[in-house]
Amino acid sequence: MDELADVSDPALPFPLQHTFIQTVAAPASVRDIPELMTVWAGQSASLCRCTDATEFMTQLIAEAETVFAKYSKEKF
Numbered sequence: 001m002d003e004l005a006d007v008s009d010p011a012l013p014f015p016l017q018h019t020f021i022q023t024v025a026a027p028a029s030v031r032d033i034p035e036l037m038t039v040w041a042g043q044s045a046s047l048c049r050c051t052d053a054t055e056f057m058t059q060l061i062a063e064a065e066t067v068f069a070k071y072s073k074e075k076f
Contacts, residue, residue, distance in 0.1 A: 021038055025037050
């Protein structure tokens with residue numbers, strides 16, 4: 001990404017960009033070369049935030065317990 005910081009050309013639209021990138025990303029995936037793999041961020045990337053690992057795990061467990069409680073009579 002640092003190398004692309006000064007590039008002013010717009011990226012290709014999604015279907016074309018994906019097809020172009022797969023010529024590199026697909027073989028990289030087979031060879032386990034993460035630097036050349038496709039990294040999907042998706043539409044929810046803006047919802048990401050940094051947090052303490054303990055805080056994250058506590059919240060994750062609490063949310064999982066809530067979901068599990070809906071499907072079980074036992075509290076996890």
